[in-house]
Each structure stands twice: as structure tokens, then as C-alpha cells.
Amino acid sequence: MKKFIFACILLLHAFCSFSQPVAGGKSKGKVDSQSFIVPGAEWKDTDGNPINAHGGGILYHKGTYYWYGEHKGDSTYWNPKVPSWECYRTEAGGVSCYSSKDLKSWKFEGIVLKPNLTDSLSDLHPSNVLERPKVIYNEKTKKFVMWLHVDSHDYAKAAAGVAVSDSPAGEFKYQGSIRPNNAMSRDMTLFKDEDGKAYHVYSSEHNKTLYISLLTDDYLQPTGTFTRNFIDKSREAPAVFKRKGKYYILSSGCTGWDPNQAEYAVADSMLGQWTVKGNPCSGKDAEFTFYGQSTHVLPIAGKRDAYIAMFDKWNKKDLINSRYIWLPVKFTDNAELDIAWQEKWNIDN
Template identity: 80%
Template sequence: MKHIIHLSILCCILIYGCNRQKKSQQEAGTIPKMIMSGEKWLDTSGNMINAHGGGILYHDGTYYWYGEYKGDSTYWNPRVPGWECYRTEAGGVSCYSSQNLVDWKFEGIVLPSDTVNEKSDLHYSNVLERPKVIYNDKTKKFVMWLHVDSHDYAKATAGVAVSDSPNGKFEYLGSIRPNDAMSRDMTLFKDDDGKAYHVYSSEENRTLYISELTEDYLKPTGKFTRNFIDQSREAPAVFKRNGKYYILSSGCTAWDPNQAEYAAADSMLGEWKMLGNPCSGKDADITFYGQSTHVLKVEGKEDAYIAMFDKWNKTDLINSRYIWLPVKFNGDSIDIEWRDKWNVEEVFKN
């Protein structure tokens, strides 16, 4: 009996000590914060992060996450009979900031929708999707491109906006069909030499265009390539490593998940080679129920890249979740393995 009592006392002491240590770590802010894919993510004010189809810009020591600000009411658009056109009223483009990729502060709506002018591209009845922002070192402007569409997705254009600061209000400049072609799901890529590219699904989403932008990043130069012709790839996410360029993309199955594919090339406007499904682990054949939106290079760390996906909830779009996973490399091949939770500092130690 004495041994049992002594063991119980020892257990209590250990638990007390562990709790005190955990509390001390919490107070000191030293407990590693985890990225938990598919869970509800809250900002530093305790509100749900609302930045879907987004991308991240790193500038002057801070990460800025831009995304679609979804309204709280999802509806099905009966005027689009060809697919399940679930949508919300467009809330504009949101911005969040962070120094550690875990604690995100809401900076506000940096490109608001228009609640008055029904003819405006930005009217809340229209589609404002997949905003991406890059910084122009020559003009000192932050340049945003996004998919701007009519409620029935017939307009198929790209919109452009600029700002003097990453978290300031962006001035909308208008929309175009770049290179006289449809533009829907899209991303931006800024290369090491300062050149920028607009990458977008075109030709009714059958073909992916890569379009060089002018020096101010506001227009296409007219130099472009057509890629993965008739393969129906969308949701492009582009990154570069060791001189090699990569594109992640999804198939076209509306809101439903499908298998991701990735391709590599030696230049943005060069020949792209399809290399298969980069995902592994649970539900890898349907991209973990997600769809690609961006690949982020973690600053200050070697070979540190995060693949970002949206886990769409088509009947409650504001409650769609985020999936962020580290990218592993084996030569020029990549692997994105499912993890329930992970810590940036632990995975990317160098």
C-alpha cells in the first residue's frame, strides 16, 4: 500500500511539474505553435481567418497574406446550369500580416467590393477570386492581380490594382482579357531578375497561359506561352528552386477535389514537363480534399517551401479551411506529404 501511495504522490509531482513548465513556456511564448491543416484558423483577435484562394507576399520582415473575403451566406447560382456554381457575395480582398506564419493579424479589406455601382467590376454580385500581390522594386508599388468575373463566369478577365503599402488600400485600375484570351484561376510569379509573370487558366480552362508582364507589372508584354493544351489544369501555384521552375495545379472538377499534378521547366517561358502527383499519404489521390493556391518560400531558411491549398466547403464557403504542408525535395522531384500538424521551426531547422 505504501508503494502505491508513494507512486501516486510521485505522479502528482510529475504532473504538477509538467503543468508548471507548460504554463511557464506559455507565458514565455516558447511553446512551438503548430500549423494544423483543415482546422479552424483564428486571427490574433480571435476571429476566423477569411482569406481564401490566397497568396503570400514577404516584405521587410513581414508576411502578408491576401485572399478572397467570403460573405457569410452561400447560395447556388441557378443561372449557371453547367456546374454547381455555389458562391457568396464578393467581400473584396482581405489582408493579414505575420512574422512567424502562425499568428496572423487582420489588416483589413485592402480592395473592397463595390456595394453601389452594379456596373463596376468590383460589385459584390460579381466574382473576385485568387488575389496575388508582388512588389515592384522600380516603381515602389505593390501590384495585385486577381480573377475578375461576372456572376456566371462569362466575363473571364484579370483585374489589376496598386498600392503604396502592402496593407494599404489598393487602387483598382480595371480588368482585361490578357493576350486577348480568357483568364480565370491565376497566380503571379516574380523571378530573381525582377521579371514578373501572370499565369492563368484560359480557353474555357483547357489550357494554361504563362504571360510576361511589363516592367511596371501592370500589363502583358504580348510575350506568352500556351501550356498543357487541352489538359484542363487550373489553380496554378508557381515557385523556383535551384534554377528550376515548378507549377502545381489541379484538374477541373468544380468545387470537388481531384488529383494534383506538378510540372517543371528550366525557364518560365520554356518547355514544361508533367511529373505526376506530388502528394503522398492519406487522401493524396484527391490532394487531401484541397486545391492548390500558392507555394511560399520561407525566408531565411534553405530549401524551405510551404504548399498552400484551400479545402473548399462548397455549401458554406466562408467555412472553407486551409491546408499548409512542407515541400520535400529529392533531386528535382518534390513530395508533399500529409501531416495533421507540424511546426515551421522544427521542420525547417536550418
């Protein structure tokens, strides 16, 4: 009898183990009827490896989502040549890409912007900084265009790099770097509007001011048309999206790797006047953005009025082990944002 009970307990334990939803993806065994996003948990790809795509953004193209991010090395160190803040970093490993049909199960496509291991003067050398890659598609040129923050090891370069590819998961060819509009460029994002115009949004002037810069039709250069926003407010980690004719910018303060309170602003046009609305987060640890930092806001394809706010939960002393926080964006009757903390949530609801 005891052996029978023990055997039943083992079977029940095995069943429960296989039935648990996996953070950011589905179990390889028997799967629960629902699959949940679990913010801050370790998310693994379809090969069972931790997803390594930090400071990233997602492109939706022909039924597939492509997640691009910083591929962190497995050794974190402190750079004493940057005394103004805790400059923990890893060797720059290029830009990784993962693909998904459902935003839950992610396949590793490889390193699509590879580091340059031989030329120490290259922007892509591992000793330098590659951060916050974002990709948009240009229908006119049929090219996928990546912009990213490139920097020297001491963060003195403060430039933007550009790369292009013929396919979303193909190898991106590096085109070089510039200081757009003759200004510093660090934390950044891209935004492509419904009319096909694209904008480069970046922290500048020692991170004190956020620039919004209209790009050329091929998305490879600034046009020279730009605005300076939130002057002397020190905003970084911008994420931009559009809803019902209104433009939204989500951003963080400048406190290095340490979390702070998020803020969002709204405008009627990308190059127009932005109105600061305050902290969009609510619930547990909202005053610290759930210990995360904004990187992207993703409209969910095929779903009405559905957006995901993406944050990085940085582990400054072990950066490869930084986690991802994804939460649904809700809107009040006054079109104000509410990003509420949830321990887990079902992306299919």
C-alpha cells in the same frame, strides 16, 4: 480529500487547455514551447476571429509576411444561371490582408481592396466574382501590384483585374480589367523572378489551357509575349515557384469545388517547355490532394530550401467556413516534389 482531488483535476485541465498550440497561430494564454501548423483546422487571427483569406497568396516584404485572399461573405448560395457546374458562391467581399512575422500569428490588416457597394456595373460589386488575388512588389515603381480573377456572376466575363498600392497593407486602387492577350483568364497566380521580370499565369480557353504571360516592367499589362501550356489538359489553380534554377508549377484538375489529384510540372525557364511529373502528394488522401486545391507555394525567408505548399479545403455549401491546408515541400535526390500529409507540423524545425 475528494474536494482536493477535484480541485487538482480542474487545475490540470486548465493547464492543458492553455498549453495546446493553436492551428495557424499561438494561444493567447500560456503557450507551448512549440507552435504547430494544423492543416484543415480552424485558424484564427490575433483578435480571435477566423481567418478569411481564401484562394490567397503571400508576399514577403521587409521582414513581414502579408497574406492576401478572398474575403467571403457569410451566406453561401447556388447560382442556377451556371448549369454546367455546381456554382456555389458568396457575395464578393473584396480582398483581405493579414500580416505576420512568423507565419503562425496573423494580424488582420483589413479589406485592402474594397467592394463597390453602389455601382452594379463595377467589377468590384458584391454580385460579381473576385478570386485568387496575388500581390508582388515592383522595385522600379515602388508599387505593390495585385492581380486577381474578376468575373461576372455567371462566369462569362473571364477577365483579370489589376490594382496598385503604395504600401502592402494600404488600400489598393483598382485599375480595371482586361482579357490578357485577348484570351479568357480565370484561375491565376503571379510569379516574380530573380531578375525582376514578372509573369501572369492563368487558366484560359474555357480552362482547357494554361497561359504564361510576361508582364510589362511596371507589372500592369501583358507584354504580348506568352506561351500556351498543357493544351486541352484542363489545369487550374496554378502555383509557381523556383528552386535551384528550375521552375515548378503545381496545379489541380477542373472538377468545380470537388477535390481531385494534384499535378506538377518542371521547366528550365518560365516561357520554356514544361515536363509533367505527376502527383506530388503522398500519404493519407493524396489522390484527392488531401481534399484541398492548390493556391500558392511560399519560400520561407531565411531558411534554406524551405517551402510551404498552400491549399484551400473548400466547403462548397458554406464557403466562409472553408479551411486552409499548409504542408512542407520536400525534394528527392532527383529534385522531385514530395508533399506529404501531416496531422500537424512545426514550422520552426
